[in-house]
Amino acid sequence: MTRTGLLRDRGARATPRREVLISGAGIAGPALAFWLNRYGFAVTVVEKAGSLRGGGYPIDVRGTALEVVRRMGILPQLRDAHIDLRRLTFLDGDGEQVASVNPHTVTGGVAGQDLEVRRGDLTDALHTAVRDDVEFLFNDSIDTLDQSSGHGVDITFRGGGRRTFDMVFGADGVHSHTREFLFGPEERFHRYLGYCFAGFTMRNTFGLSHELMMWNTPGRAAALYAVGDNDDVHAFLNFARPEPPFDAFRNPEAQRDLVAAVFADAGWEVPGMLAALRDADDLFFDGVSQIRMPRWSCGRVALVGDAAYAPSFLTGQGSSLALVGAYMLAGSLADRDHAAGLAAYEHSTREFVTLNQEQVGEGDATLFPTTDRALEQRNDMLRHLSAMPSAVPSPAGRPAHSALTLPDFMPMR
Numbered sequence: 001m002t003r004t005g006l007l008r009d010r011g012a013r014a015t016p017r018r019e020v021l022i023s024g025a026g027i028a029g030p031a032l033a034f035w036l037n038r039y040g041f042a043v044t045v046v047e048k049a050g051s052l053r054g055g056g057y058p059i060d061v062r063g064t065a066l067e068v069v070r071r072m073g074i075l076p077q078l079r080d081a082h083i084d085l086r087r088l089t090f091l092d093g094d095g096e097q098v099a100s101v102n103p104h105t106v107t108g109g110v111a112g113q114d115l116e117v118r119r120g121d122l123t124d125a126l127h128t129a130v131r132d133d134v135e136f137l138f139n140d141s142i143d144t145l146d147q148s149s150g151h152g153v154d155i156t157f158r159g160g161g162r163r164t165f166d167m168v169f170g171a172d173g174v175h176s177h178t179r180e181f182l183f184g185p186e187e188r189f190h191r192y193l194g195y196c197f198a199g200f201t202m203r204n205t206f207g208l209s210h211e212l213m214m215w216n217t218p219g220r221a222a223a224l225y226a227v228g229d230n231d232d233v234h235a236f237l238n239f240a241r242p243e244p245p246f247d248a249f250r251n252p253e254a255q256r257d258l259v260a261a262v263f264a265d266a267g268w269e270v271p272g273m274l275a276a277l278r279d280a281d282d283l284f285f286d287g288v289s290q291i292r293m294p295r296w297s298c299g300r301v302a303l304v305g306d307a308a309y310a311p312s313f314l315t316g317q318g319s320s321l322a323l324v325g326a327y328m329l330a331g332s333l334a335d336r337d338h339a340a341g342l343a344a345y346e347h348s349t350r351e352f353v354t355l356n357q358e359q360v361g362e363g364d365a366t367l368f369p370t371t372d373r374a375l376e377q378r379n380d381m382l383r384h385l386s387a388m389p390s391a392v393p394s395p396a397g398r399p400a401h402s403a404l405t406l407p408d409f410m411p412m413r
């Protein structure tokens with residue numbers, strides 16, 4: 001070996017790469033993997049699904065998160081996948097039009113800047129950006145997690161493997177198992193917002209194109225969302241329910257029955273939607289809720305994205321928080337040990353997260369009023385205003401989604 005080679009080899013041995021495990025290959029997981037890899041970590045991602053979960057409903061990438069995807073180099077690809085929603089039409093209980101508006105007036109977004117893409121297009125772009133540099137273990141998950149040795153985190157996998165990592169990150173979504181390992185049952189951190197929803201795809205027999213139609217009565221909303229000109233539309237049935245229906249959460253038949261009962265007398269296209277719901281093979285049902293935690297880490301294990309701070313889809317900020325959180329977590333650890341890095345992550349990111357979570361108040365979501373009076377007020381607003389007050393101003397006077405200016409962390413490898 002040459003002298004230079006020897007020195008390089010010694011240098012490499014003097015600072016071994018920190019090995020980390022990320023649970024979850026949704027949005028936060030691959031984004032975190034990307035940045036940790038850039039900062040020199042050896043990254044493994046474990047995902048319980050057999051492959052990347054493609055397709056899916058439309059999601060927004062806004063504000064600070066746009067800068068994250070720009071820095072990752074995937075912004076042009078995402079711009080190509082932009083859905084370009086052109087109209088939002090609100091209907092009353094009889095299916096009569098209340099108002100038809102530009103989507104940005106309701107979402108608080110910025111025309112020409114915000115991105116709306118199918119969730120699968122975002123996960124694809126993130127995965128493509130990291131798959132050559134990061135180890136992915138599909139069809140597996142963490143079975144036990146033990147950090148009592150003080151030197152690392154001992155992991156056993158459901159598939160039978162056993163490994164030790166310097167750090168572990170839970171990016172495993174709103175019902176995170178990593179969170180349960182660390183902090184106990186979900187109920188402690190789950191803030192139910194008083195609604196449930198069912199989402200599924202159905203045939204686009206309505207001639208809808210790049211538009212969303214939403215039917216409302218107090219406490220109920222039915223929406224058809226055509227992301228393009230193609231044959232399918234995304235159907236959403238959302239309803240107010242004071243207590244979460246725990247029995248239905250693990251039982252798809254009970255979910256279908258519950259939704260059918262709630263919307264039994266509904267007009268417009270809802271009967272056809274209920275018929276499609278019966279046969280849907282991609283039904284997604286859940287309570288609308290947030291995760292709020294006093295701490296996002298414990299020892300060498302930390303949470304990111306929905307696992308730590310799901311804001312609920314009512315804010316439209318879940319994916320953006322996941323992207324920003326991943327950037328901030330990786331950057332905070334780039335040149336620090338785990339204790340200082342995880343403290344810095346919380347310190348730098350919590351205000352942004354809280355501000356975004358506060359975009360929705362308990363039971364008073366702007367789009368889903370629960371009383372006649374609230375619905376009438378909302379409809380008046382839609383009729384008369386070109387812009388709804390959708391964003392709580394941040395202390396700096398910027399909308400919540402842009403309230404954090406991304407720092408530059410240690411120069412990349």
Ligand SMILES: Cc1cc2nc3c(=O)[nH]c(=O)nc-3n(C[C@H](O)[C@H](O)[C@H](O)COP(=O)(O)OP(=O)(O)OC[C@H]3O[C@@H](n4cnc5c(N)ncnc54)[C@H](O)[C@@H]3O)c2cc1C
Binds near residue numbers: 023305
């Ligand atoms: C109907 C609906 C509409 C939405 N609309 C919007 C929107 O308009 N805008 C927006 O920004 N957000 C929206 N969201 C929210 C958004 O999808 C999430 O906030 C975002 O995906 C968070 O990313 P994440 O990576 O933290 O979690 P997820 O995307 O949930 O990813 C978690 C990953 O972890 C995996 N996993 C779970 N458990 C384990 C385990 N034990 N072991 C290994 N892997 C595991 C899962 O399979 C998944 O791949 C919406 C959500 C829903 C349901």
